[in-house]
Amino acid sequence: MLRYSLMRLGVFAGCLVVVWGAVYSGIFPRGFGDSNFLWVLLLALVLSAPISWVVLRRERDRASVQIVNKVDRMKANLESNRSQEDPADDSTRTHSQAS
Missing domain, CATH: 1.20.5 (Single alpha-helices involved in coiled-coils or other helix-helix interfaces)
Structure with missing residues (x-):
């Protein structure tokens, strides 16, 4: 169970890095005001869920x-x-x- 949790965390971390890069390079839109970090976290979570469902x-x-x-x-x-x-x-x- 620990192995699965760590793998799931790794998929999320990878998505977080990709989304962060995409937002700051202008591929994805930025969040409003100070909510940019929350936007990046939410988008990474939404992307990592189906990826880990299939991959793991x-x-x-x-x-x-x-x-x-x-x-x-x-x-x-x-x-x-x-x-x-x-x-x-x-x-x-x-x-x-x-x-």
Whole structure:
């Protein structure tokens, strides 16, 4: 998951550099007044999203499989803990009701 996040950040940084160069060279319009930096960030974000959707598909699928495996392991551990607690709880309740 960390690898995917770093790759996504790299795609965004690359788009930021390209957009910054395009805005300051006059290819893309500049923002109004002091909002130029925000304009460059927003445009880079909008451009990087579809690029990373296509380019990082394989890495995203790999991260998704890792997350699903981790969730499945956690569910299995939770279920095994529940099954261990039930007999002990039942025997405690049986002994306390008999007294």
